[in-house]
Amino acid sequence: MDRPEVEVFHYRDKEQSSNLLLQLNRLRQEKVLTDVLLCSDNTEIPCHRNVLASSSPYFKAMFCSNFVESQQTKIKLNSITSAILSSIIDYVYTGLISITMDIVLPLMQAASMLQYGHLFEACSSFLQEQLSPDNCLSMMRLSDIMNCSSLKCRAKEMAMKSFSDVSASEDLCELSLPELMGYLQDDSLCAEEEQVFETLVAWIHHDPLTRRGAISDLFKKVRLRHIHPTYLFRFIANNPLIQSSTLCTELIDSVRRLMFSVSTTCTGDTAVDFRPLWVAPRRYTYHDMLVVVGGRKNNELTSRDALIFDENNQKWQWLAKLPNRLYKASYVALHSVMYVIGGLTTNTRHSQVNTTVYALSLKTNQWWTAEPMLEPRFAHQSISYLHFIFVLGGLGHDRQMTASVERYNSMFNQWESVAPMPEAVLHPAVAATNQRIYVFGGEDTLQNPVRIIQVYHITRNMWSKMENRTVKNVSAPAVIMDDKIYIIGGYTRRLMAYDVKANQFMKCANLKDRRMHHSATVLNNKLYVTGGRYIIGHDIIEDSDNFECYDPKTDTWTSKGTLPYKLFDHGSLTLTCVSQTWAKR
Incomplete structure (x- = not known):
């Protein structure tokens, strides 16, 4: 008969290593088989050479090479105090040590010298727990002295994030x-x-x-x-x-x-x-945020809401409410401040066309009243360029269509009239680039689409006008991406890209529905479209809560979910903030 195959039993004693360390420490304490004395401050600490050599490259080189110390029974370590040296030897034999603020620096220096890497990093971890805006700059300097990359990284991270507090500290002045x-x-x-x-x-x-x-x-x-x-x-x-x-x-x-x-x-x-x-970019910690403000909410009252989209959790959050309900105001961002300009007041017995300008920054999340326009208007368009805001056309106090244009100079906080548009239109698509403002289409007093492009030369304060049969948009927004002007919908499904230099339109992927009275902005090189109204079968018009994104690189649309409610005639803006610290409603 064949003999049965012998099984191999691999035994591992989990307590062996810890028991061995305890026995070695007991031998050290009883001075049994110790063969070297570490000396500091007239204190002699008996140790085993093999234990020290096994625990540290420093001692291994000392005892296993041709250094003079390999033959000595007493090793002087005068650069380390006896208390610190005793703590380190206890750590070598037990793996335990107590780190406090009183000893962490000399302990760290000794651990570095004796090449106890884990102990060195333990000291670093302890110091990282003590980090605050008041001491992070000092810790950065200390980390350079100690050549401790982990501490330097954490201290620098805190210094970068807590600039307001750090800049007021005494350490910065030093x-x-x-x-x-x-x-x-x-x-x-x-x-x-x-x-x-x-x-x-x-x-x-x-x-x-x-x-x-x-x-x-x-x-x-x-x-x-x-x-x-x-x-x-x-x-x-x-x-x-x-x-x-x-x-x-x-x-x-x-x-x-x-x-x-x-x-x-x-x-x-x-x-x-x-x-x-x-051309230096904004600092890395700045965030571009999408903000939606005003408009007609659920086809009821004009909304006072301002919403901000949090990309981290893909949710909408509420900002401070607009001071007034403003029908067909215009919305524009300049220097990371959101402006709501003009509009028709609808919360009084008699509606009134306004010159009022409200402004909000994410830093304070508070509205304030800015310098008012020269003329009251609503259903107008606003666009920012460099340090200017341009306000174009709309309906005046007599509810008549106007071709007038005025601009706000943020440098001097004042409004001034500029050359009027050649032709007054309502609800055109407007964009500014390369020292020019482009006004596409819109409708005339009889609500017929206007097939023209009006161009304002900012430096010359002059307008030009050209007919273009491709233009047929009403109540459509326009944005700038990749040096092209994108016109989104406007009683059509078309997304058109206009090449300014070539004076040529290019067709892009269509919208899902015939869309108008929506709003759009650019965020991270993508086009975001919010709300609006759309036409379904038999010319039935429905309000929308759609939130969609267009990627020009792939020429595709992607749904980003929905707005908290249906909304049209609102503003979509991109604002820059340093941190997401605005107060939630």
């Missing part, structure tokens, strides 16, 4: 110039550019005699393109530190020339230096 410049130029800094400027000024004023000359180098770290013009030209330009620097004043003059010329190119003697500063 930074060296290279340290401060490295901090302020980081793309992940969670700060508005106005704060960046105020921080560098405070740093200079902390030691003006030695730091005053650094203003030009520091000022280059401020991203001028993303500063509100009023703040830039009224506050920064008049700052004595800025005025004392030729380079700083030249940079501001370059911005001023660009703004006043309404140009998109850098000109002047400083163009070479100014161009990379002007």
